[in-house]
Amino acid sequence: MPRAQVAELEAVGGLAWAYTNAGAPPPYGSNWLMAFAADGRVAGALTTTYRVSVYDSLLRSVSTIEQDEEGPRLTAAERRNTLAHMAERRRQSRYYVYGENDIPERKPPIRNLWFDRDGRLWVERHLPHLPNEPQEQGADVYGTDGEHLFSATWPRGIDFGLGAIRSNTGLGIQTDVLGIERVVRVRFGPDGIG
Template sequence: MSDLHAGVRVYGSSGGFLFQIGRIGGGPFEYRREPGSIAILPDGHLWIVSFRDKLLRADPTIDDVAASLEEVPLDRVEEWLTSGPLALDAAGMLVASGFELAERHRYRTRVSLRDGRSVSKTNPWALEPTPEEMGWRLSPKLSRAELAEAEEWNAMGYLYGLSGPPPYGTDQLMAFSTDGRVALAVTTTYRVDIYDSLLRPVTVIERDEQGPRLTNAERRNTSAHMAQSRREEEYYPYVDSDIPDRKPPLRGLWFDRDGRLWIERYLANEPEQRGANVYGVDGDHLFSTEWPRGVDFGLGAIRGDTGLGIQTDALGIQRVVRVRFGAEETGP
């Protein structure tokens, strides 16, 4: 796992701290920003990408892993920001997802490990609906001058993103697998489109399924949260009438280390549990499972029937937890 000040910390299977790799700083093998992506890839190396900074690799099979750390030079590092999974393609190129600041485009880029040059890019955001199409709302506090400036800079999407969707409203989900696949969903329906690394359609996962109804307690808590947002956020545009009767059928989306797609869904018993349907590479349903609330696998890893996630308690304290998943059902 990565730490904002200590670099990459490595823990043993029993949870005990073993050693750390790198640290925050401006010198050799140091990060100016916290590591954004960490992975052990099929070539056997531990790969670390520091935000807009460096590409590092180490050999995790030797005793002194930190001593094996080496830098791979990057071309045009100021223009891309890695924030997703890493992979090696068939040509030996490093594949990373990133965000181009100048154009505000998300993409996957292939980087030559010989000279650090970016050799190709694809832009999966081009497949997504616009905020307007999803029903996101602009704040009525925005002046005509601010809107005109945003139009001039092609930054309307940024203004919509200031507040994002209303609670339980339409959202967009995207996940990247380590073999280059992209999963894309809009949360109004249970539908996930799968594309290969060149953004060619592979398969579609669909179910005729609605999300559970909001309870009275959830509606009260949501109303209170929105009232606080209106007090604290200058451009928050939503009011109680924007609260829907039902939650979306989809809550989250990610690929695990085995290449399986996890589609997290809202549950009727959500205060106690969270759950997902798990699909294979061909889009076949493998099993469904649940796990304790408060555990997020967006920054963790799942392999086989075991996952490492981040659990946040009521005081906001985080810890790494290991979860053993039990399948509730199998088959289609």
């Protein structure tokens, strides 16, 4: 992990917790993610690399899931939106210190992670923007021992971060361009496509 990505690292009960404030601002800067399963398992990842550590309820290492994967490049529109977000943050807070040079060229490979109702770990990835194509989100799904079960995709704008997925059906929150939210149901087919 690049030293600039981690401002402070503290070991607590054998589990590493990272606090990041160096490198890049949201939404594409490094972020520390954690997910909790009903059976007590805990998953943690720093979004700058595709490496997820899974621990049991006593914080003993169960598995480490790794892929050699970079996130997709930011589009010009995503860069403009990030600059606008940063300008608004600077306007709201005199402590906001990020500048245009802090915006990364690539998104992090991991966007989010959660456990579903069946105990499977979902590692949501940043997918590339495809011009003239329907935009999608996607995740790799892992079993309790860290084996890759399948990869799933669904229409962009649906958040399953609460883990409301059981079997091949998920309930998510869809946000439209006006910011209006609604509950949607997605059925994932045998190939993981919603």
